Amino acid sequence: MSNPARVMMVDDHPLFRKGLMQLFSLEPRLELVAEASSGAEAVKLADECDPDLILLDLNMRGMDGLDTLRTMRAAGVSARIVMLTVSDNNADVVACIRAGADGYLLKDMDPEDILEQVLAATHGKMAISQRLTEILASALRKPDQSGADTLSTLTSREYQILQLIADGLSNKLIARELDISDATVKVHVKHLLKKLGMRSRVEAAVWMVNQKRAESR
Template sequence: MSEKATIMMVDDHPLFRKGIRQLIELEEELDIVAEAKNGEEGLSKAKELEPDLILLDLNMQGMDGLDTLRAIRAAGVDSRIIMLTVSDNEADVVNCFRAGADGYLLKDMEPEDILEKIKQVTLGKMAISERLTEILASALRKPVEAADPSASLTSREYEILTRIAQGHSNKVIARDLNISDGTVKVHVKHILKKMGMRSRVEAAVWLVNRKG
């Protein structure tokens, strides 16, 4: 992969943005293309640039990270999004994934671990700080026992859901199934609507928990 993954940071702390920029600039395959100091600016730049990845702070004055995340998803921006925050609150973790986040990392992680998780997400995988894994799994396990949201999926939709749960990006799924990227996006929208879920990560976690 010679093409660099484009990244935008949204954080109201200039020193933290500077530190993350210096960290990411060590990696040839990653490219910081924009920074935003608040949610409103982040939303505007996300719609304009549609970077491959957005690093989004949760606790910002004004439009906070969760509201920004929801607005970005509502605008149809397909960028992968990692919440990069100090909050290990269960509700924050669950709400962010339900709203469409692809990762949730704590700022007190070792820099090299943050960088590794960022690279994982650019490759289509999900990323979460290790100590938060059980919080997310137990919270999302509850609705699984009530019903089978996947019952109405077509065989193709279930195949795509399985690949999403394996961490494959839309581009990889499209290539493997010999269909267009746009067709995969349409399938994903149908999958989420039928399952009553708000993000591909939520659907993926549901399938992983179901299979045990």
Template sequence: MPSTARVMMVDDHPLFRKGLVQLISLEPKLELVGEACSGESALALVAECDPDIILLDLNMRGMDGLDTLRAMRAADVTARIVMLTVSDNNADVVACIRAGADGYLLKDMDPEEILDQILAATHGKLAISQRLTEILATALRKPDRTGADLLSTLTSRELEILQLIADGLSNKLIARELGISDATVKVHVKHLLKKLGMRSRVEAAVWMVNQKRNQGAH
């Protein structure tokens, strides 16, 4: 990603957007390139703005954030999409991550922390409010099979890639790290998600981080 990340925000609260504009203006590594007040206008704006990262509110009138997220992913929007919302509802968090969100932040976080998490997301890291990490890890546990069982279904290359995803690397960086093409990484990611029964790389990353934590506890 370039030294300055292009940011687009989608939120139907003018006052919150104004505050976020001021917050982003304090960070030289971020550049605001577009604002949308609804899901519908966001879909029209995203092609025009070509952002690196999209900050998306969940509870919007009309087309909500989850529907907007799904529509963007269906339209092959490759920008990193981070939910920025007041909802810490378990089901909302899990639904957004499974629909392809790259992070989930709460509006009541400290402004500096929001900024830090946005910057982390621009570098391929999972941007998630600290108190939601455990919720997500718990929700993503597979009751029918243990983590070791699931990991044993992966090839050594798939396991290697999963560990790099958990470290926050993008497909491009994984390709560079392993000396293979982006397309090959994509194929491996698709296969490992299918084996793990997961729908997104972020879901797999959170699950893998949790596996490592569990192993460390033994």
């Protein structure tokens, strides 16, 4: 059996942290290695504990979740970071994804759904509440350029990788699927994000899923 994914929780509500802790204690594929009650504490612990996944609240006193996310990414934190919040505000969702979040979950989801999405995130998949995908897709549409025009700027390999990202595959799984190295995948992802004018693979995945939907209509 592979090692459990190391998870860090960041939330300024002790009761919510306790509830999540109980939820995760029943799942052998997850190991809670740290919990923080503030953004500043989270930045310090992320460096010390090196978790695989960070669950980050958005609305916190002091340094909020968005500032915490930006600070972590600027400091080179490579863990997957998934927002777990009450806010389904369009601007919040888009701002977090563009700042480097790997997902966005709402606290009012069923506990089983939160657990399922967290496990998906540990495998490199996009973790996002279903009702938020349309918000993101709409926000990411470029009014001055059609999807076909944008896709035509990609090489065949970049397009192939974009499709696999949209299918929820991590860099490691994409590398295995295409029989290339992880490093090569990272370079392709960096180039395709630049061509699409996007900052994160989640943005790209949501945008590509939306393109597929548009084509099938």
